[in-house]
Amino acid sequence: MISIGGKPPPTLITATGLDSSSSPKLGFVIASAPSGGSVINLRSRGSLRIKAVEGSRRVNLNGKVDDSKDESTNGHAGRNFTQLSTVGSSTNIKWHECSVGKVDRQNLLKQKGCVIWITGLSSSGKSSVACALSQILYRMGKLSYVLDGDNVRHGLNHDLGFKAEDRAENIRRVGEVAKLFADAGVICIASLISPYKRDRDACRALLPDGDFIEVFMDVPLQVCEARDPKGLYKLARAGKIKGPSHLVVYSQ
Ligand SMILES: Nc1ncnc2c1ncn2[C@@H]1O[C@H](COP(=O)(O)OS(=O)(=O)O)[C@@H](OP(=O)(O)O)[C@H]1O
Ligand SMILES: Nc1ncnc2c1ncn2[C@@H]1O[C@H](COP(=O)(O)OP(=O)(O)O)[C@@H](O)[C@H]1O
CATH class of the missing domain: 3.40.50.300 (P-loop containing nucleotide triphosphate hydrolases)
Incomplete structure (x- = not known):
């Protein structure tokens, strides 16, 4: 005090490139990943293409691989991201992890x-x-x-x-x-x-x-x-x- 006076996150997302066509449209392509997890290709015409891989290590949007538990998981290390849990009197509550994490935001804000x-x-x-x-x-x-x-x-x-x-x-x-x-x-x-x-x-x-x-x-x-x-x-x-x-x- 100053006195005055568990499991890796399930989703890996990488930006795989920019698409120059103009009409924005989103599309999903689901395929098998070499690592064994499933791959979701999320295509956005006119913006960027995002690839999501389940059951893998996390890569931040800036391309940096981040294995540090606490920061890359927004301080929710140890949470089971796939199972439903009970919070207070509510059941079926699931933690949703986002590909943009605390580290990304901190890097952005410096x-x-x-x-x-x-x-x-x-x-x-x-x-x-x-x-x-x-x-x-x-x-x-x-x-x-x-x-x-x-x-x-x-x-x-x-x-x-x-x-x-x-x-x-x-x-x-x-x-x-x-x-x-x-x-x-x-x-x-x-x-x-x-x-x-x-x-x-x-x-x-x-x-x-x-x-x-x-x-x-x-x-x-x-x-x-x-x-x-x-x-x-x-x-x-x-x-x-x-x-x-x-x-x-x-x-x-
Ligand atoms: N008992 C009581 N009755 C009426 N008003 C009161 C009371 N206690 C606090 N205050 C006023 O409420 C302001 C905010 O209090 P806090 O939310 O900081 O209090 S607490 O942390 O919940 O104890 C608090 O702000 P500060 O004076 O800036 O501390 C007071 O203006
Ligand atoms: N270091 C200080 N010396 C003298 N007066 C102060 C000082 N800090 C705050 N004050 C004055 O004391 C009063 C309470 O300050 P405030 O910051 O509102 O306190 P708090 O949020 O703890 O209630 C205000 O009138 C403020 O101007």
Whole structure:
């Protein structure tokens, strides 16, 4: 933490060349591959021809062979890509692997996708630091995106309040979204109070080692309370907002 203050993927796809004819049309030709797997030739007149081979090693669209488990499988190494699985109460859920992977996207963006998780008390400066960091990265030509607690609660998490269970669900959802951003190759900056260590640890566990960087805004409660731009501490002290103790509770 920083303090301030199994099986190979089933599909191999190669771009086999450009076709100069103009009318775009897609066609599939299925044949046997020398490796024993099936080959699907996907022809697109007017664009490029793509060949998909099952049961083989993966080749990225840039032509590089990639055997590295974690990155080339979008961090889903060990998943069985062909079998149906049960997720929650749903059965028959299948993981669909795409030929364009995290490595391709990272190469395109010339950066590494990751999550910078800024945690701390209300008014400790999380949003300010998140925006400043995003601005610096932008100037450096790096693509980032800020997932701010306040903002996310306007949409995706508008149904959640501030009970411990709601906060846990808030963090879980943002953690999942942040993981998708990182998988997209984006530097995702999440700024949420996220007061419970267990919830933050659960988000960290979603990502490969080292890709979740936790930043704790180590600002004393008195300083946060003196800032109080939203008047939240005042309301909490007056017992006028729900779960006032949750405004000051924090586990490092
Ligand atoms: N108990 C309570 N009641 C009313 N409002 C509250 C409460 N706790 C937090 N807030 C405000 O909600 C903002 C977003 O909180 P978070 O989503 O970051 O909180 S959490 O991570 O789910 O704990 C949070 O934003 P910041 O002040 O920027 O931290 C607060 O403005
Ligand atoms: N380093 C700082 N020094 C003084 N004031 C700050 C600092 N960082 C943020 N602030 C101010 O404190 C208030 C809360 O900052 P904010 O970034 O919204 O915190 P949080 O997202 O943690 O609630 C704002 O009025 C902001 O301008």
